[in-house]
Amino acid sequence: MTTRRQKRLYTGLSLILGLAVTVGLILYALSENIDLFYTPSEIIYGKKETGVKPSVGQRLRIGGMVVEGSVRRDPESLKVEFELQDTGPKVIVRYDGILPDLFREGQGIVANGYLREGNVIEAFEVLAKHDEEYMPPDLAEAMKGIKHVKPSENQELGYK
Amino acid sequence: MLPEIGHFSLLISFVFAICLAIFPMIGAQKKIVEFVALAKPLVYANFALLSVAFFCLSWAFYHNDFSVTYVAMNSNSDLPWYYRLSAVWGAHEGSLLLWVWILSLWTAGVAFFSASLDDEDVARVLAVMGFIAIGFLAFVIFTSNPFERTFPLYPIDGRDLNPLLQDIGLIIHPPMLYMGYVGFSVAFAFAVAALIGGKLDATWARWSRPWTLSAWGFLTAGITLGSWWAYYELGWGGWWFWDPVENASFMPWIAGTALIHSLAVTEKRGAFKSWTVLLAISAFSLSLLGTFLVRSGILVSVHAFASDPTRGLFILIYLLAVIGGALTLYAWRADKVVSTHRYKLFSREVLLFINNVLLVAALIVVLLGTLLPLVHKEIGLGSISIGAPFFDKVSSIWFIPFILVLSIGPFVRWKQDRFSRIRNKLLVGIVPAIIVALTCYLTLQINTFFSLLGVVLATWLAALVIYELITSSKNNPLPLTHWGMSLGHLGFAALVIGIAITKVASVDKSVRISPGQSVTVENYVFNFTKVEQFQGPNYSAYHAHFDVSNGSDTFSLKAEKRYYKMHSNVMTEAGINAGLWRDIYISLGEQLDGKAWAVTANVKPFVRWIWLGGLLMVLGSIMCILDKRYRKVLAWREQKTAQPAASNTMAAENAVSKVASDTVIEQRIKFE
Numbered sequence: 001m002t003t004r005r006q007k008r009l010y011t012g013l014s015l016i017l018g019l020a021v022t023v024g025l026i027l028y029a030l031s032e033n034i035d036l037f038y039t040p041s042e043i044i045y046g047k048k049e050t051g052v053k054p055s056v057g058q059r060l061r062i063g064g065m066v067v068e069g070s071v072r073r074d075p076e077s078l079k080v081e082f083e084l085q086d087t088g089p090k091v092i093v094r095y096d097g098i099l100p101d102l103f104r105e106g107q108g109i110v111a112n113g114y115l116r117e118g119n120v121i122e123a124f125e126v127l128a129k130h131d132e133e134y135m136p137p138d139l140a141e142a143m144k145g146i147k148h149v150k151p152s153e154n155q156e157l158g159y160k
Numbered sequence: 161m162l163p164e165i166g167h168f169s170l171l172i173s174f175v176f177a178i179c180l181a182i183f184p185m186i187g188a189q190k191k192i193v194e195f196v197a198l199a200k201p202l203v204y205a206n207f208a209l210l211s212v213a214f215f216c217l218s219w220a221f222y223h224n225d226f227s228v229t230y231v232a233m234n235s236n237s238d239l240p241w242y243y244r245l246s247a248v249w250g251a252h253e254g255s256l257l258l259w260v261w262i263l264s265l266w267t268a269g270v271a272f273f274s275a276s277l278d279d280e281d282v283a284r285v286l287a288v289m290g291f292i293a294i295g296f297l298a299f300v301i302f303t304s305n306p307f308e309r310t311f312p313l314y315p316i317d318g319r320d321l322n323p324l325l326q327d328i329g330l331i332i333h334p335p336m337l338y339m340g341y342v343g344f345s346v347a348f349a350f351a352v353a354a355l356i357g358g359k360l361d362a363t364w365a366r367w368s369r370p371w372t373l374s375a376w377g378f379l380t381a382g383i384t385l386g387s388w389w390a391y392y393e394l395g396w397g398g399w400w401f402w403d404p405v406e407n408a409s410f411m412p413w414i415a416g417t418a419l420i421h422s423l424a425v426t427e428k429r430g431a432f433k434s435w436t437v438l439l440a441i442s443a444f445s446l447s448l449l450g451t452f453l454v455r456s457g458i459l460v461s462v463h464a465f466a467s468d469p470t471r472g473l474f475i476l477i478y479l480l481a482v483i484g485g486a487l488t489l490y491a492w493r494a495d496k497v498v499s500t501h502r503y504k505l506f507s508r509e510v511l512l513f514i515n516n517v518l519l520v521a522a523l524i525v526v527l528l529g530t531l532l533p534l535v536h537k538e539i540g541l542g543s544i545s546i547g548a549p550f551f552d553k554v555s556s557i558w559f560i561p562f563i564l565v566l567s568i569g570p571f572v573r574w575k576q577d578r579f580s581r582i583r584n585k586l587l588v589g590i591v592p593a594i595i596v597a598l599t600c601y602l603t604l605q606i607n608t609f610f611s612l613l614g615v616v617l618a619t620w621l622a623a624l625v626i627y628e629l630i631t632s633s634k635n636n637p638l639p640l641t642h643w644g645m646s647l648g649h650l651g652f653a654a655l656v657i658g659i660a661i662t663k664v665a666s667v668d669k670s671v672r673i674s675p676g677q678s679v680t681v682e683n684y685v686f687n688f689t690k691v692e693q694f695q696g697p698n699y700s701a702y703h704a705h706f707d708v709s710n711g712s713d714t715f716s717l718k719a720e721k722r723y724y725k726m727h728s729n730v731m732t733e734a735g736i737n738a739g740l741w742r743d744i745y746i747s748l749g750e751q752l753d754g755k756a757w758a759v760t761a762n763v764k765p766f767v768r769w770i771w772l773g774g775l776l777m778v779l780g781s782i783m784c785i786l787d788k789r790y791r792k793v794l795a796w797r798e799q800k801t802a803q804p805a806a807s808n809t810m811a812a813e814n815a816v817s818k819v820a821s822d823t824v825i826e827q828r829i830k831f832e
Binding site: 033 | 524528529532543546549558670730750
């Protein structure tokens with residue numbers, strides 16, 4: 001017969017083992033998968049809080065406004081290049097693929113990608129938000145006082 | 161006038177909820193029969209009042225009453241009537257009203273079906289649910305009143321519903337999800353009432369089991385629908401994003417899954433009692449946390465719709481009160497709960513215990529991954545994001561022990577067993593697993609270790625589930641709960657197969673393409689034939705037509721780009737040719753200069769299996785609820801109510817409600 005004490009021991013041991021495995025797994029997986037969020041000025045001047053600048057080759061997440069008139073497309077492929085800005089300097093984002101529906105010049109977007117030489121970000125994912133008035137809180141904080149053009153006022157869309 | 165009636169009913173219902181939380185509880189504790197007897201009438205009155213409120217808001221939407229701010233913000237006279245009605249829960253205020261209405265529905269359900277329980281116990285349960293209702297009603301009334309008027313100036317037309325929500329999936333997804341979220345409040349209320357009453361025997365487990373199962377079924381249906389909707393509506397072909405808002409619905413689901421398994425042990429064997437109570441508290445607490453995360457807007461999420469931080473503070477305080485209160489009560493009372501049941505190391509109890517440990521581990525991972533960015537930011541280390549790769553990596557390792565334990569579990573006896581007894585049975589699954597794995601490897605080019613392992617283990621699981629069904633139904637007819645369990649497990653196998661294959665074998669190609677040109681993906685030739693302009697009721701659109709063929713299989717697809725002028729929003733409607741073995745998926749990007757369009761063409765093998773898995777799990781939970789022993793509960797009720805003079809009407813009512821609930825379930829099946 002298993003005594004009550006033994007049973008508790010097993011229970012306790014398996015709990016501790018499970019927790020240890022869990023924590024181990026989490027730390028292992030997290031070590032490679034945390035992306036820091038930067039605004040364009042933070043990429044150039046370093047993080048507000050810590051002053052740390054991202055290093056070239058680092059994977060990161062960037063949020064900012066697409067600068068008006070900066071979107072340039074490759075005539076042969078889906079490669080696209082645009083500038084992002086918050087309150088200060090601009091950085092360039094390169095992307096190869098389909099931009100999301102809510103992507104517009106003058107709108108806030110978030111991109112995931114790698115930092116390359118010369119403040120260029122090579123994005124593998126570009127996100128715009130579901131709601132045209134929604135902005136990520138981080139971005140909203142950084143963007144206070146910048147003009148926000150609604151797509152309805154943008155004549156280039158071509159919808160009747 | 162009607163909006164005022166609605167608002168007024170909300171207010172009265174708030175007062176009733178306060179009475180419901182106080183008097184029956186005092187009555188049950190101090191043995192005051194009159195107070196205990198108040199419980200059920202208050203519950204029914206509450207349900208009626210909230211139904212009136214809900215009806216009033218729906219009426220305002222249906223009749224385009226733009227003098228109501230909420231209607232003006234979320235509807236438009238061009239909107240088709242069914243979207244006008246579903247717009248009721250299209251934004252914050254209305255979805256909270258739906259939340260409280262569903263809570264009152266579950267409460268009324270508990271009051272109705274618990275006639276054979278002790279009146280005092282029922283009173284405690286209902287009082288706890290009343291307490292939950294107070295918080296949410298206060299939230300609706302004081303911070304997010306859907307009946308607010310725009311007077312004196314009101315708009316001629318509304319701002320229109322968010323175009324993303326104008327879709328059949330979004331008509332049904334939120335109510336299902338909320339039925340699940342709120343349904344866990346029943347298990348929570350039963351657990352807390354049992355703690356307060358000090359009666360933690362198998363009775364409470366038996367009573368909360370069907371409720372928990374139905375809440376779990378609804379939540380599964382809601383999440384499955386949400387995933388399916390994201391797949392065809394967001395236009396990027398993904399079905400799960402590990403987005404914080406998705407995680408918020410996934411966490412209660414994991415806790416609920418652990419709970420239904422642990423409840424089974426508590427009911428049948430009297431073990432794990434205090435653990436089950438803790439899980440019941442956690443499942444609902446996580447639902448509340450999910451509501452908080454989604455509604456407060458503190459999360460950086462693609463799903464986050466504009467929201468207000470002061471509302472977040474309110475829910476946070478309420479969250480702390482409910483969870484903190486329940487956990488304090490648990491800490492105070494749990495030592496009185498003693499599980500006397502004994503079992504050996506190799507027994508079904510232990511396997512189910514491992515199931516619970518694994519599920520809780522998964523829960524902790526998701527919780528950490530969701531909340532860590534938030535904590536990281538609040539303590540001043542800057543914003544971070546934890547993306548899908550993290551969760552993918554963890555879950556690809558996690559499922560291995562889980563599926564192993566899951567396939568062995570049903571063969572092992574309660575209390576004690578020998579591994580040698582079941583060893584040969586387990587071998588049954590190996591042959592089909594190897595055949596399927598080889599087929600996948602050779603025909604679908606699935607060559608990564610984890611996805612092959614996923615297919616192998618899932619096939620093994622499915623084979624064992626079917627083998628177990630055949631051998632055990634040979635001797636005597638199986639109860640419906642057994643079929644339900646097997647279906648649920650088969651659903652999990654289908655889910656794993658779908659994920660493992662889709663993850664690796666999906667091919668997509670984004671190209672710049674003009675009408676007349678074509679692109680080839682995985683033997684499928686996509687011919688871009690033409691683009692047409694189209695005028696919808698409240699949008700204008702481009703339709704892009706494609707002829708797709710791989711030689712033997714030819715069909716045409718239509719992908720759509722819609723422009724909603726009220727929201728000045730552009731939406732993608734993907735063109736999908738669905739099949740059990742593969743989906744062909746085309747989504748239209750933006751129009752480039754000249755006639756060229758950006759287009760993504762996808763071939764997605766087995767992606768349907770993911771939702772098939774969800775569907776099987778829902779069917780499984782329905783079968784469990786329809787089991788004879790729960791119908792016996794209804795029969796007791798009929799016997800008990802047959803004694804008073806008014807027996808005829810009561811029995812008729814029962815029959816009506818039974819028919820009604822059957823049709824509801826039928827409708828659910830049909831919809832799925």
